[in-house]
């Protein structure tokens with residue numbers, strides 16, 4: 001493929017940022033610096049093509065002093081240096097998730113009604129019935145995670161659950177967060193009737209007579225969300241702790257948190273989370289992963305003022321990233337915006353959830369203020385509209401490294417993939433979603449349209465676009481290996497062959513997007529992150545790279561799980577991989593030396 005070209009485009013940049021600081025520090029350090037920790041006898045994947053693997057790594061004050069061969073790094077060893085012999089184990093940089101919703105991820109694990117993976121209407125109803133029974137009359141029952149595609153596509157209606165919830169209002173979000181089901185009591189409390197008009201960018205799903213069915217799409221959720229009880233501060237703090245711990249068990253050490261803002265919800269939520277949860281965690285020593293925060297675009301001036309005061313780097317754990325907006329909804333909720341109507345709903349092209357002039361205006365102002373902009377676009381028309389917006393903003397505000405992002409970039413019109421490369425727009429993609437979407441995309445778009453334009457990772461890379469992987473957790477699980485596997489194989493569950501095989505990535509390209517390139521969209525403060533680039537790392541339980549990742553009959557196998565055996569002693573399973581990162585490093589040392 002175009003690997004040499006792709007790599008060369010990153011290489012200069014990455015090398016200059018990652019290596020040169022080390023090298024220049026390097027020459028200064030030679031005599032004086034003594035490492036706190038020297039990791040030796042490891043198999044370290046540097047993802048730097050000029051020396052992809054090294055055996056040693058020196059760390060001081062939580063930052064990397066050098067990565068290379070022991071013969072060179074041993075100069076950094078002093079009497080206080082702790083040595084950690086990894087006995088040949090593979091070490092990769094900590095994974096970065098370029099797009100997720102961290103507190104929603106944690107809250108989902110604490111949720112009253114968890115509907116992920118529910119495969120039948122009966123199971124759906126039973127779960128809600130059980131939750132209602134545990135509540136006093138009048139108390140809200142709140143949950144989410146359902147996916148109607150898992151039971152054949154039929155959308156749930158209030159009348160599925162009205163009989164079992166006569167005295168309790170119920171609100172259940174779809175797994176993509178773009179649609180939710182209210183029972184009739186909740187619809188009544190929200191004052192939604194057949195006379196209520198659809199808001200801009202939202203749909204009240206109705207029966208033939210105009211009465212609401214209970215489903216509210218995108219902006220229409222605003223009728224009900226103000227009455228749904230918000231999680232308390234304590235619950236949100238617990239959610240952050242749970243979510244961060246969970247991320248670490250999957251090898252994720254840095255995330256871009258797109259926050260709790262979705263169409264129809266309040267733009268205040270991410271700000272409240274910043275104040276109540278993140279600042280609290282930052283000052284109380286509860287941050288254990290690095291988090292880059294995005295805030296709603298409409299609040300850009302507030303972020304600008306804050307950045308003026310504090311800079312982008314709040315601490316080594318917390319980082320003020322940029323601003324995020326939505327242009328359309330999701331495919332699963334028939335609200336992604338397309339040029340052609342939905343095959344299963346010929347009157348609908350999807351929804352544009354914002355006013356385009358406002359979007360252009362706010363994007364231009366944010367960009368002018370130096371804030372990075374990320375906009376959600378799923379349908380082909382939505383993607384083109386954003387590419388146009390970015391094009392006009394770039395020509396208006398002049399040339400610079402701005403790394404504007406399109407979130408999802410899921411369905412593209414012919415020729416649009418090349419525009420990402422030309423315009424230097426980051427394609428922030430979630431390969432793992434294609435496993436869910438392969439079947440529904442053909443139903444909703446028709447086979448041919450789906451196959452021409454869905455999840456065009458190869459085409460995007462071929463046009464030198466910057467691909468960054470994210471999970472959109474809790475929409476999909478946070479495990480970064482799922483993305484790499486999905487991008488390479490494109491084989492949905494129960495399928496034998498890939499969906500759109502010409503768009504499969506090579507393993508090297510997928511690793512590049514999954515490990516290295518995901519640093520790129522974290523824009524300002526990259527320097528601060530990059531100094532610790534390999535310090536946040538994952539020690540795997542495997543010894544041979546080729547055992548670790550192999551492709552067999554079109555399937556990618558990853559052996560990251562297993563039980564460590566060190567000095568003849570069996571260690572407890574670590575839920576996948578062992579993490580070496582700031583708070584954990586001595587834990588691992590203890591384990592290895594006990």
Ligand SMILES: *[C@@H]1O[C@H](CO)[C@@H](O)[C@H](O)[C@H]1NC(C)=O
Pocket residue numbers: 051068069
């Ligand atoms: C490390 O050592 C190996 C073999 O001893 C050698 O082939 C390789 O070039 C060295 N790498 C670096 C980066 O010095």
Ligand SMILES: *[C@@H]1O[C@H](CO)[C@@H](O)[C@H](O)[C@H]1NC(C)=O
Pocket residue numbers: 279280282283314315
């Ligand atoms: C975050 O924590 C750092 C270090 O603990 C501290 O210097 C900084 O003031 C904190 N910032 C905020 C906004 O809490």
Ligand SMILES: *[C@@H]1O[C@H](CO)[C@@H](O)[C@H](O)[C@H]1NC(C)=O
Pocket residue numbers: 361362
């Ligand atoms: C953009 O919005 C600002 C603030 O609402 C307004 O003053 C300005 O005229 C708008 N600019 C354009 C080009 O619409």
Ligand SMILES: [Zn+2]
Pocket residue numbers: 099100101258472
């Ligand atoms: Zn998202």
